[in-house]
Amino acid sequence: MKPAYQQLLNDLRPLIPADRLISDELRTLAYGTDASFYRLIPQLVVRVESDSEVILVLNTCRRHGLPVTFRAAGTSLSGQAVTDSVLIQLGNGWNGHALLDDGAAIRLQPGVIGARANAVLAPFGRKIGPDPASINSCMIGGIAANNASGMCCGTAQNSYHTVQDLCVIFADGTRLDTADPHSVNAFRASHADLLQRLTELGVQTRANTELAERIRHKYRLKNTTGYSLNALVDFTDPIDILKHLMIGSEGTLGFISHITYHTVPDPAHKAAAMVYFANIQTACEATMALKPTPVSAVELLDRAALRSVETMPGMPAELRELPDGATALLIDVRGTDPDALAANVQQVLAAMAHIPVLQPAEFTRERKTYDLYWKVRKGTFPAVGAERVIGTTVIIEDVAFPIERLADGVLALQALLQKYHYDEAILFGHALEGNLHFVFTQGFDDPAEVQRYEAFMGDVAQLVAVEYGGSLKAEHGTGRNMAPFVELEWGSEAYGLMKAIKHAFDPLNLLNPDVILSDNPKLHVENLKPLPPAHDLVDKCIECGFCESVCPSRRLTLTPRQRIVLWREIQRLASTGSQPERLRTLRKEFAYAGLDTCAGDGLCATQCPVGINTGELVRHLRAEHQGGMPKAMSKQLALHFAGTTRAVRVSLRTAHFVQSALGTPAMQALTRVAKPLSGGMVAHWSPNMPRAVGSATHERITRHSTANISTADADSVVYLPACVTRSLGASLSAADVRSVPDVMLDLLHKAGFSVIIPSGIDGLCCGMPFNSKGLFDAATQKRNELLEALNTASDHGRYPIVCDTSPCTQFLRETAQGCALNILEPVSFVRQHVLPRLNITQKSERIALHITCSATRMGLADDMLALAQACADDVIIPASITCCGFAGDKGFSTPELNASALQDLKAEVKGCTRGFSNSRTCEIGLSEHSGLDYQSILYLVDEVTASREGV
Structure with a gap:
């Protein structure tokens, strides 16, 4: 660390907790990486948790003359969230929201994910205006700071036009809340010079007729190049000017600590059509005709874009049959009710009636087809990323042309791409706005x-900004990528205005320097990010960060993106032989941050544009680090698995005996001390540690073995009690002390099923506990043994098979593809086969529901919610919880992962009486961190159902 930063660190230590002052080589690289193709490694990362901490850090940095950059989710594409100085990163305390005026407005902190804001507003039929493609991952702070828009919001519903109020912390540490009259009055007094300067700039700009008209013209387009100069012509009150200048300022004028949006309607009824045209010109003619109609979105895709996705599973067959030059428009229409939607569709069809198409336009309201059309549109960018040569990066630029010149602009862009031999390039965009x-x-x-x-971007800038009068950055922000071209686009007079604005807000140029405005003409080709080969499983990663919002370790150590970033750097250093000391440091620190604290849940793959499961990389790295002893031990455990589960039950009984003698606090203290001394062999003791499953249950399981298969009939079902439910019973505090196998057997008998349990069940396991540790041979051995037993028990697939635990079902399905057995997860089995045989009496009760990562990956989230709602009238799904982080046995060995993943759970389930899930280990951690007793959802189903007459 440079001396100036060491002194800064020393000054911050009394002000900020040590664990939030980050200067080690591993985390500064990881936390300093964003979605752009630039790399700068911060000297210091400071995680802030409140306005007061932001003010402390800004004041301290200002005293040392050191620049700062703000970071939310890091999904920005133009290099506006990287720095080699001080990175101020949002900590965990920025997720607050407040609904105003029955959802007509919403006040949001900058750490709220955009999709979460819309989920809060959904019951009111409202949403925030901006709708960036990254809305499931990006945060409100970045949405506002970049003036992000998207596919439907156009220019009318972006942050600039929907901001109501905001709270800003300025470079000098002053805080202004525009919604608070006292704060505004105090700011008018303390910052009269700044407000006077903004007033003068506004007067001068409005008086300059030619410049004012140029500004108005530029913002008829989507435009995020430079500062929001339209604030100077749209408003006269300097507070209003300031408020709107902050939108799109990319952290160069201040820190937005919360924002209040006017919300917009979100019509529930939707229809879409994929309409094909012979060429770009005809598609653009159709776009012009659609401009005055009630369309929500018109997305243009050129032939190369369509070709990039045409071979993907599930894509429409007609994509492969389109001629060269064909262009598609995805047209989305919405309405407040079915009649309004139908009327809007008719207006759209009438507007296009005179335009030739390759196939008649047909709008669909059917959800599957509607989603398929949007899958075509959203799949184009990742398709290019997935097929790129390893070591290259995928670049997405966004420009806007005046819509009346869109066709010519597209053809000119295509010509430039051909000139510079970007033969794989595709074009798509928001055609209504001329945004490509x-x-x-x-x-x-x-x-x-x-x-x-560099030569290509120079020609693009000349073409778009000069020849066509368009914008070089329509919605991705200026960043470092376009900072050298801002003056080219705007002209020297407008550029001078921007410099005056920057100086008025930040005279020392300490807030994100070189972003938006830069005197370096080569800034856009400096500090370029390396993407060396790292591992076949992750080499397609484009470091977009979409995975981060669902990762359970995101607030503890690393996210999937950051694990890949670090492994790439480790592999780069190893291959070049450079910086051996740095390599040793990264390897050592990666063992815990990268491997030990990864839950391996695979949720990252559900969000990744190119389908990467970083957990698979972690498992393979764990396998490479296994010595001979763990592999030999795993072989013995696999061979003697029945003894292993018996040993678990004996250990539980012994531990509970000790706990009853010492008390829970003393037991927890004892295990905390013993865990490191034992080399991790002693597990974390949870107050919700389960009882051992009793011998009576095991005798009952044995009675249903395949010895009785000869009596099986059409009402037979094969029941697979997982090894975890055969070992871990109910917690000591549980009202219902039955084990999961007892509940499942009671429920199946109540529904009239004949139950078959595979013979030798005590020695069977799906193999997942071995697989998660990288012990692949043992995992394969146990899985194959189980599949053979299930094949016999089900009479070669004649009878359905139900497992009582979601993760085991998911693992079997994933690793035994092609198997003819019908293996069902408990939720899907109960909904399909059990409920139709039972009467349900819904309880009037508020319950919490945890949807496991395995259920999510199997697409069962909606089924699980529907099942819970059939049983109880008020079901709460905690919004901040994705994977619980218990991860099999990690809740025992690495309890801090579980605690971090569930840190908001208790507050989110307040008012609930009980919790339910479908994984026994997950339920242990959920119970510990919620204050509720969590059990399998099977308990709830059994409680509210009764046998139906005749079954």
Whole structure:
């Protein structure tokens, strides 16, 4: 660390907790990486938790003359969230929201994920205006700071036009809340010079007729190049000017600590059509005709974009049959009710009636087809990323043309891409706004490739900004990527205005310098990010960060993106032989942060544009680090698995005996001390540690073995009690002390099923506990043994098979693809086969529901919610919880992962009486961190159902 930053760190230590002052090599690299193709490694990362801490850090940095950059989710594409100085990162305390005026407005802290804000507003039929493609991952702070828009919001519903109020912390540490009259009055007094300067700039700009008209013209387009100069012509009150200048300022004018949006309607009824045209010109003619109609979105896709996705599973067959040059428009229409939707569709069809199409336009309201059309549109960018040459990066640029010149602009862009041999490039975009994205792959490890990119971007800037009067950045923000071209686009007079604005807010130029405004003409081709090969499982990663919002370790150590970033760097250093000391440090620190605290839940793959499951990488790395002893031990455990489960039950009984003698606090203290001394062999003791499953249950299981298969009939079902439910019973505090197998057997008998349990069940296991540790041979052995037993028990697939635990079912399905057995998860089995045989009496009760990561990956979230709602009239799903982080046995060995993943759970389930899930180990951690007793949802179903007459 440089001396100036060491002194800064020393000054911050009394002000900020040590664990939130980050200067080690591993985390500064990980936390300093964003979605752009630039790399700068911060000297210091400071995680702040409140306005007061932001003010402390800004004041301290100002005293040292050190620049700062703010970071929310890091999904920005233009390099606006990287720095080699001080990175101020949002901590865990920025997730607050407040509904105003029955959802007509919403006040949001900058750490709220955009999709979460919309989920809060959904019951009111409202949403926030901005709708960026990254809305499931990006945060409100970035949405506002970049003036992000998207596919439906256009220019009318972006942050600039829907902001009501905001709270800003300025470079000098002053805080202004525009919703608070006292704060506004105090600011008018303390910052009269700044407000006077903004007033003067507004007067001068409005008086300059030519400049004012140029500004108005520029913002008829989507435009995020430079500062929001329209604030100077749209408003006269300097507070209003200030408020709107903050939108799109990319952290260069201040820190937005919360924002209040006017919300917009979100019509429930939707229809879409994929309409094909012979060429770009005809598609653009159709777009012009659609402009005055009630369309929600019109997305243009050129032939290359359609070709990039045409071979993906589930894509419409007609994509492969389109001629060269064909262009598609995805047209989305919405309405407040079915009649309004039908009327809007008719207006759209009438507007296009005179335009030739390759196939008649047909709108669908059917959800599956509607979603398929949007899958085509959203799949284009990742398709290019997935097919790129390893070591290159995928670049997505976004420009906007005046819509009346869109067709010519598209053709000119295509010509430029051909000139510079970007043969894989695709074009798509928000046609109604003249907004086009073009995606291409680019290597930066060869100086000649960097020169090609530099020359290409120079020509793009000249074409779009000068020849067509468009905007170089329509919605991705200026960043470092377009900072050298801002003056080219706007002209010297407007550029001078921008410099005056920056100086008025930040005279020392300490807030995100070189972003938006820069005197460096080569800034956009400096500090380029390396993407060396790291592992076949993750080499397609484009470091977008979409995975981060669902990762249970995101607030403890690393996210999937950060694990990949670090492994790439470790592999780069290993291959070059450079910086051996740094390599040793990264390897050592990665063992805990990268491997030990990864839950391996695979949720990252559900959000990843190219389908990467970082947990698979972690498992393979764990396998590489296994020595001979663990592998030999795993083989013995697999061979003697019945003895292993018996040993678990004996250990539980012994531990509970000790706990009853010492008391829970003393037991927890004892295990905390013993855990490191034992090399991790002693587990974390949870107050909700389950009882051992009793011998009576095991005798009952044995009675249903396949010895009785000869009596099986059409009402037979094969029941697989997982090894975890055969060992771990109910917690000591549980009202219902039955084990999960007892509940499942009671429920199946109540529904009239004949139950078959595979013979030798005590020695059977799906193999997942071994697989998660990288012990793949043992995992395969146990899985194959189980499949053979299930095949016999089900009479070669004649009878359905139900497992009582979601993770085991998911693992079997995932690793035994092609198997003919019908293996069902408990939720899907109960909904399909059990409930139709029973009468349900719904309880009037508020319950909490945890949808496990395995259920999510199997697409069962809606089924699980529906099952819970059939049993109880008030079901709460905690919004902040994705995976609980218990991860099999990690809740015992690495309890801090479980605690971090569930840190908000208790507050979110307040008012609930009980909790339910479908994984016994997950329920242990959920109970510990919620204050509720969590059990399998099977308990709830059994409680509210009764046998139906005749069954």
